[in-house]
Amino acid sequence: MRKLTSLLVVLMSLSVFAAIAIAAIAADGEKKAVTNKKCPINGGEVNEKYRAEYNGQFVYFCCSGCVEDFKKNPEAAIAKLSAEDQAAIKINEKCPVSGEPISKALSVEYEGRKVYFCCEHCVEQFKKEHATR
Ligand SMILES: [Zn+2]
Ligand SMILES: [Zn+2]
Numbered sequence: 001m002r003k004l005t006s007l008l009v010v011l012m013s014l015s016v017f018a019a020i021a022i023a024a025i026a027a028d029g030e031k032k033a034v035t036n037k038k039c040p041i042n043g044g045e046v047n048e049k050y051r052a053e054y055n056g057q058f059v060y061f062c063c064s065g066c067v068e069d070f071k072k073n074p075e076a077a078i079a080k081l082s083a084e085d086q087a088a089i090k091i092n093e094k095c096p097v098s099g100e101p102i103s104k105a106l107s108v109e110y111e112g113r114k115v116y117f118c119c120e121h122c123v124e125q126f127k128k129e130h131a132t133r
Pocket of ligand 2: 119
């Protein structure tokens with residue numbers, strides 16, 4: 001019986017560890033595949049599901065209502081974003097593969113943002129190096 005009790009204690013402490021580990025993962029889950037982190041309409045945390053394209057890059061929102069509000073006056077909403085979030089919704093000007101100026105016709109969606117390239121060859125190279133999702 002004592003053996004069973006100690007086994008239970010071990011199991012219980014293991015589940016506590018598991019809970020801590022899950023909490024740690026959840027906290028780390030802050031790293032979402034998004035560009036801006038705060039909704040430009042009401043400042044809430046953005047959701048990966050709600051986004052619009054603005055000047056060639058995705059802008060994220062907290063809910064579908066904010067996407068609709070954004071479309072009415074995008075400039076005013078963008079102006080309310082933090083400097084960090086405004087930088088996050090800029091497109092890359094240099095090809096990440098070659099460093100050459102990009103073509104706006106060549107982009108790949110990667111980790112929630114549009115990445116632009118100079119040529120098809122670089123697009124293929126990037127896709128080979130990063131499994132796109
Ligand atoms: Zn919202
Ligand atoms: Zn290229």
